[in-house]
Amino acid sequence: MATTADFRNGLVLNYNNELHVITEFQHVKPGKGPAFVRTKMRNIKTGRTIDNTFNAGVKVETARVEQRPHQYLFKDDYGYTFMDNATFEQVVINEEMVPFADLMKEGQEVSILFHAETELPLTAELPTTVELMVTYTEPGLKGDTATNTLKPATVETGARIQVPLFVDTDTKIRIKTSDYSYVERVK
Numbered sequence: 314m315a316t317t318a319d320f321r322n323g324l325v326l327n328y329n330n331e332l333h334v335i336t337e338f339q340h341v342k343p344g345k346g347p348a349f350v351r352t353k354m355r356n357i358k359t360g361r362t363i364d365n366t367f368n369a370g371v372k373v374e375t376a377r378v379e380q381r382p383h384q385y386l387f388k389d390d391y392g393y394t395f396m397d398n399a400t401f402e403q404v405v406i407n408e409e410m411v412p413f414a415d416l417m418k419e420g421q422e423v424s425i426l427f428h429a430e431t432e433l434p435l436t437a438e439l440p441t442t443v444e445l446m447v448t449y450t451e452p453g454l455k456g457d458t459a460t461n462t463l464k465p466a467t468v469e470t471g472a473r474i475q476v477p478l479f480v481d482t483d484t485k486i487r488i489k490t491s492d493y494s495y496v497e498r499v500k
Contacts, residue, residue: 333357336354349368359409360410380427381427385423387419392408393405393437415470417439418445441489441490442487447482447484450467480498
């Protein structure tokens with residue numbers, strides 16, 4: 314059991330008999346009335362995000378989960394296959410349980426969340442940023458740099474993102490996985 318003071322991003326709760334992970338939370342203390350905590354929680358099974366408000370100090374049931382490093386191997390009809398770096402054991406996870414999968418390339422390190430009691434894989438989490446090669450983008454116009462203009466680009470995994478005009482094909486870039494945004498060029 315935990316209280317609302319223990320809330321943090323990534324905390325897994327057993328809410329309405331389903332596992333939810335907290336993606337955002339905000340402690341609010343209005344001038345009038347009791348304090349409360351606004352949360353955005355993602356259902357681990359369905360991927361659906363819900364908003365919920367907890368009164369401050371309320372006890373909630375947490376789920377015991379473990380994060381283990383794995384390496385992404387391949388995708389087939391059953392889902393995504395990962396290999397445990399320590400035991401070389403392979404784990405298959407459904408497509409719905411792997412957010413931002415189109416930014417994953419073979420051999421990439423990911424973190425898989427396991428339910429501690431049942432040893433079931435819950436979800437796979439990519440690092441905050443990934444480095445990918447741009448495979449196609451339109452050439453930028455010379456001198457059109459007065460504003461922060463973006464253009465579409467396709468990276469090596471097939472994902473389409475928006476990049477600045479100076480990024481060309483065969484340029485390695487860093488991408489923020491949470492919102493598919495361009496971060497910087499990689500040297």
